[in-house]
Amino acid sequence: MLLVLAALTTLAGVVHAAITDAELAGLRQQRDAGAQTLRSNLIDAINRLDASDPPKLIAELIFQFGDFRYAEGGSESALPAVEAALELARQTGDASRIASLDALAGQMLLALRRQSPTSARERIERALQMQRAAGNQIELARQLSAYATLLQEADEYAAAMRLSNEAMVIVEGSGQKMNTVTFAVLYGRVELLRSVGDAASALAAAETLLDRAAASGNPEFIGTTQHAVARASRAVGLKSRAAQLLEASHQQAKEYADPLGQFLTALDRVNLAIEQQEFDIARQWIERAMPLRDAIDDPILRGRLDLADARVAARESKPAKAREAYVRARDALAPSAEIWLVAMLREADADVLVAEGKRAEAVDTLRDALNLRVESERQLQRGVLAAQGDLHRLSEREFREKQLEQEARLRETQLEATEQRLLNQRLIVAVVALAALLAGSVAVWQLQRARRFRRRADTDSLTGVLSRSAIEGTAVARFRRARIENRPFAVLLFDVDGLKPVNDRFGHARGDELLQEVALVIARGLRTRDRLGRWGGDEFIVLLDSADLATARNMGERLRQSIVDGLADAGFADGSCSVGLAASVAEDGSFAEMLARADAALYTAKQGGKNRAVVASD
Numbered sequence: 072m073l074l075v076l077a078a079l080t081t082l083a084g085v086v087h088a089a090i091t092d093a094e095l096a097g098l099r100q101q102r103d104a105g106a107q108t109l110r111s112n113l114i115d116a117i118n119r120l121d122a123s124d125p126p127k128l129i130a131e132l133i134f135q136f137g138d139f140r141y142a143e144g145g146s147e148s149a150l151p152a153v154e155a156a157l158e159l160a161r162q163t164g165d166a167s168r169i170a171s172l173d174a175l176a177g178q179m180l181l182a183l184r185r186q187s188p189t190s191a192r193e194r195i196e197r198a199l200q201m202q203r204a205a206g207n208q209i210e211l212a213r214q215l216s217a218y219a220t221l222l223q224e225a226d227e228y229a230a231a232m233r234l235s236n237e238a239m240v241i242v243e244g245s246g247q248k249m250n251t252v253t254f255a256v257l258y259g260r261v262e263l264l265r266s267v268g269d270a271a272s273a274l275a276a277a278e279t280l281l282d283r284a285a286a287s288g289n290p291e292f293i294g295t296t297q298h299a300v301a302r303a304s305r306a307v308g309l310k311s312r313a314a315q316l317l318e319a320s321h322q323q324a325k326e327y328a329d330p331l332g333q334f335l336t337a338l339d340r341v342n343l344a345i346e347q348q349e350f351d352i353a354r355q356w357i358e359r360a361m362p363l364r365d366a367i368d369d370p371i372l373r374g375r376l377d378l379a380d381a382r383v384a385a386r387e388s389k390p391a392k393a394r395e396a397y398v399r400a401r402d403a404l405a406p407s408a409e410i411w412l413v414a415m416l417r418e419a420d421a422d423v424l425v426a427e428g429k430r431a432e433a434v435d436t437l438r439d440a441l442n443l444r445v446e447s448e449r450q451l452q453r454g455v456l457a458a459q460g461d462l463h464r465l466s467e468r469e470f471r472e473k474q475l476e477q478e479a480r481l482r483e484t485q486l487e488a489t490e491q492r493l494l495n496q497r498l499i500v501a502v503v504a505l506a507a508l509l510a511g512s513v514a515v516w517q518l519q520r521a522r523r524f525r526r527r528a529d530t531d532s533l534t535g536v537l538s539r540s541a542i543e544g545t546a547v548a549r550f551r552r553a554r555i556e557n558r559p560f561a562v563l564l565f566d567v568d569g570l571k572p573v574n575d576r577f578g579h580a581r582g583d584e585l586l587q588e589v590a591l592v593i594a595r596g597l598r599t600r601d602r603l604g605r606w607g608g609d610e611f612i613v614l615l616d617s618a619d620l621a622t623a624r625n626m627g628e629r630l631r632q633s634i635v636d637g638l639a640d641a642g643f644a645d646g647s648c649s650v651g652l653a654a655s656v657a658e659d660g661s662f663a664e665m666l667a668r669a670d671a672a673l674y675t676a677k678q679g680g681k682n683r684a685v686v687a688s689d
Contacts, residue, residue: 090116090128098135113139127168130160134172137179147368150179167205174198174214178221195221209252212241216255223263235260249287254295257283261299270306271556277303291332294323298336305343308558308617314343321359334363338372341379346598350386357383371412374403378419385422393423414443421595430640434591441594442535531605533583534590542604546614549602550662553616553655560616561623561654562665564673565593565634567609568647568681582609585643592637596630620654620686627652627684635682647682649673654687 098112113136120129133156140149157172177194195218202211219234238256257280265273277300284292301316317340324332337360344353357380364373377400384393397419404412417440424433529541537545546562553560567589574582586609593611594603602614613630615623627650638646651673659665668687676685 090119090124090132095128095131098132126159127163127165130156130163130165130168130172133159134168134175137172137175150176153179166201167207167210170198170201170205170207171210171214174202174218178217208241212238212256213252215241216252216259219263220259223259223266228263228266231263235263249283249289249292254280254284254289254292258295258299261303265299265303265306270303274300274303274307290323291327291329294320294327294329294332297323298332298339301336302339305339307556310343310347310617314340317343330363330366334360334367334372334376337363338376338379341376341383345379345382350383353379353383354387370403370406374400374412375415377403378415381419382422385419385426388426390423390426390428393426397423410443410446414440414446417443418595434588437591437595438535438587441591444594445530445535445537534587534605536590536594536611537602537604539604539606542602542606542612542614545602545604546612546666547662549614549616550655550659550665558617559619559622559654560614561618561620561652562662562669563613563615563623563627563630564606564651564666564669565589565611565613565630566649566651566673566677567634567638568649568677569645570609573643585638585641585646588637588641589634589648592633593630596626596633618654623652623654624684624686631682631684649676649681650684651676652684652686 094116098116113132116132117136120132133152137149137153137156153172153176157169157176160168160172174195177191177198180191180194195214199211199214199218202214215234215238219231219238222228222231222234235256239260242253242256257276261273261277261280264270264276277296281293281296281300284296297316297320301313301320304310304316305313317336321333321336321340324330324336337356341353341356341360344350344356357376360376361380364376367373377396381393381396381400384390384396387393397416400419401416404416417436421433421437421440424430424436529538530536531538536542550560552558567585570582570585573585586605589609589611590603590605593613597603597613598615600616602616604612604614606612615626618626631648631650634648635646638644638648651669651671653665653669653672655665659668672685672687676683679685
């Protein structure tokens with residue numbers, strides 16, 4: 072493929088099949104419709120370009136191909152051509168095309184992390200302003216949607232929502248049928264809702280989009296939307312449905328020859344299988360994704376697949392293969408310092424160390440991973456709450472801006488107001504602003520102080536898991552949400568048997584070490600969204616979101632056996648654990664009633680000989 076425009080100079084004087092205006096218009100139509108033949112037709116047209124072709128034609132064709140490559144994850148190979156096409160567009164003076172190419176180059180740089188985020192964003196925002204001035208609304212909507220997606224990935228949800236709102240107004244007012252621009256805007260809204268924790272709204276929006284995609288008959292739209300519905304379904308606990316949709320979406324991407332779509336759906340299917348402890352299924356999907364790995368520009372995506380490969384190989388008792396995959400993942404993810412990625416690296420390293428028989432190192436690594444994951448989850452929750460607050464404030468701010476516009480128009484009709492009156496108004500505003508500033512300073516200080524105390528209160532100082540007050544608040548909130556969303560919810564209570572004699576004989580320091588070991592063992596066996604807390608003394612509590620009675624029973628028994636094995640490995644051969652579990656039923660009026668049933672089941676387990684898991688009766 073001849074992507075770099077400098078190479079076109081070598082073609083001067085060569086007889087070639089000229090690209091006609093009609094052919095260029097046809098490519099635009101294919102692009103808007105998401106036609107399956109667009110890729111091959113674009114490549115054919117690119118290879119027919121000649122240095123003698125009009126700069127405007129070259130710039131538009133390169134833009135179309137660059138935009139296509141950006142959408143399929145090929146930014147790295149297309150970026151040089153896009154930058155060169157931008158120089159050609161500047162020669163033609165086409166403001167809309169200059170803005171499109173400048174925004175596309177900025178998006179590529181931001182996605183590839185080649186430039187500081189501030190520089191890339193300034194470039195994109197400058198291009199958006201130019202596009203607004205040029206008046207090309209559909210192209211503006213495309214760029215707004217793409218930039219909103221990048222801001223969403225940077226957790227800047229309020230800014231992303233503002234851009235998404237602007238794009239939605241454009242596409243809804245255009246009256247156009249489903250095309251690539253309309254689809255990109257609607258799909259971006261679905262992902263934004265999911266990112267801010269509104270999984271139910273994201274699922275509803277995704278299902279509506281799937282209906283529209285199916286009506287369009289476009290296989291790429293259908294497959295991509297199936298992926299969105301799968302992600303939203305997974306977020307609300309519909310795992311079986313998520314698995315089916317991911318497999319359907321992967322097949323659509325395969326038929327459409329979309330390597331990035333195939334890779335992303337396979338990666339999500341791998342992680343879903345690992346979450347459900349289905350390592351044989353995870354291995355099958357890893358094998359599907361691996362041939363696509365090197366064609367993916369994003370190092371984080373490549374590293375995440377390698378991490379999954381390492382964890383599955385470790386569970387398959389293949390330590391050499393697991394270590395090799397881990398090293399690949401570490402190298403790919405090294406430039407990123409995001410805490411959730413570091414936590415994933417530590418967890419995978421712990422799995423590999425276990426496979427290598429280095430249990431002591433594995434325990435230390437897993438302890439680090441647990442602390443990082445707790446902090447990552449805390450950051451995520453803070454981010455989601457902040458995002459939801461930002462979005463709420465954004466709506467208020469937009470409403471206020473409209474009010475201010477109306478007030479400005481009203482003030483234009485009141486020019487006869489005296490200078491003294493204006494002076495008084497300014498004085499009032501100044502006083503109010505000063506009062507607001509003082510109140511804001513006090514509020515910020517109080518908030519920072521409250522956050523420091525809250526951080527200390529949320530974590531159990533011995534084990535690093537959630538404290539009783541923190542886990543109790545989380546439990547009440549999750550119980551209510553499960554009721555509202557009609558989802559299953561379960562709780563496990565663990566009581567380490569026979570720990571008091573250890574404290575009496577060897578001292579509390581030894582007992583503390585065993586409690587830390589129990590916390591690590593439980594944490595390692597939980598799913599990402601489960602929550603672990605210390606209930607008091609030698610008791611731990613686990614909240615199982617979207618888990619029915621059968622799931623809770625299996626997990627309780629599996630964790631009980633893991634605790635017994637972990638205590639034995641830690642030198643407490645007589646150690647055992649009793650478990651009481653309860654799943655939410657209609658008769659539970661509150662979490663306290665559900666917890667009382669789990670506690671009664673735990674008492675039954677202790678009275679019945681200990682070292683067993685007992686299910687609470689309704």
